[in-house]
Amino acid sequence: MNVYLIAATALIAAIAPCLVVCARGSVMEAIAALELCGTLTTLALICLAEGFHRQAYFGVALVCSVLVWIGGLVFVRFAGRLK
Amino acid sequence: MSPFNLAVTALLAAGVACEVLCALGVLVMRGPFQKLHYASAGTTVGAFFIGLAIVARETLHAGGAVEVSAGGLEVLAAVCFMFLLGPAVTILTARTARRLEHEPVEITPAELERGS
Numbered sequence: 001m002n003v004y005l006i007a008a009t010a011l012i013a014a015i016a017p018c019l020v021v022c023a024r025g026s027v028m029e030a031i032a033a034l035e036l037c038g039t040l041t042t043l044a045l046i047c048l049a050e051g052f053h054r055q056a057y058f059g060v061a062l063v064c065s066v067l068v069w070i071g072g073l074v075f076v077r078f079a080g081r082l083k
Numbered sequence: 084m085s086p087f088n089l090a091v092t093a094l095l096a097a098g099v100a101c102e103v104l105c106a107l108g109v110l111v112m113r114g115p116f117q118k119l120h121y122a123s124a125g126t127t128v129g130a131f132f133i134g135l136a137i138v139a140r141e142t143l144h145a146g147g148a149v150e151v152s153a154g155g156l157e158v159l160a161a162v163c164f165m166f167l168l169g170p171a172v173t174i175l176t177a178r179t180a181r182r183l184e185h186e187p188v189e190i191t192p193a194e195l196e197r198g199s
Contacts, residue, residue, distance in 0.1 A: 003092050003095060003096075004095070007095050007096075007098075007099045007133070010099045010102075010103060011099060011102055013103075014102050014103045014105075014106035015106070016106075017106045017107055017109060017110035018106055018109055018110070020110060021109055021110055021118070025118075026115065027183075028115035028176065028179065028180040028183060029114070029115045029118050031115075031176055032109065032115055032118040032119045032122045032176060033109050033118065033122065035122045035126070035169075035172060035173070035176065036105060036106060036109055036121070036122040036125045036126070039102075039122075039125050039126045039129075039130060039165060039169070040102060040106065040125070042130075042161060042165065043098070043102065043129070043130060043133050046133065046134075046137055046158055046161065046162075047095075047133070047137070049154070050137050050140065050141075055141075055152065055153060055154035058153075058154045058157035058158055058161070059157055061157070061158070061161050062157045062158075062160055062161040062164075064161075065161040065162075065164045065165050066164060069164065069165075069168055069169070069172060072172040072176070073172060073175065076172065076175050076176050076179050079179055079183075080179045080182065080183070082183065
């Protein structure tokens with residue numbers, strides 16, 4: 001267990017408060033929490049790749065960061081139609 | 084532990100602390116706009132510290148040698164993507180939340196009067 005794996009564990013644990021907001025908050029509050037979830041996931045993947053000394057895994061984090069951004073745009077676009 | 088490793092660990096700890104603080108802020112604060120402040124800070128401040136730590140770890144080596152690796156470039160690209168384009172989603176989310184709560188996005192005379 002090195003510092004990167006500890007950091008990844010802390011980042012994954014930090015997703016829990018966001019999930020609570022997603023489950024209990026309003027739609028826009030849930031989208032804000034979801035955006036932070038995506039960031040936390042990407043950073044956790046980066047830390048896991050470094051912690052396991054696997055450079056190839058950094059590509060997963062890069063793809064995740066792009067997909068999270070696109071996903072955020074799509075969620076916001078469709079949330080705007082709710083009213 | 085060498086000074087370099089200590090600096091990298093300190094950057095990593097600062098980044099993780101920022102992210103945990105932002106997650107707690109998203110949980111505690113009320114309303115989408117206050118939550119967005121913390122979500123946006125998590126996309127920029129924490130990501131910057133963690134990205135800096137990992138890029139430094141991947142590119143700088145003993146004796147001050149700099150070796151650019153594919154992993155370092157991928158981390159740099161991922162963090163730059165989040166840091167530069169994350170605020171665009173935050174602004175779009177805030178505008179949508181504003182439109183859902185108050186029909187026009189423009190500032191109302193009452194808001195202009197009270198300054199917020």
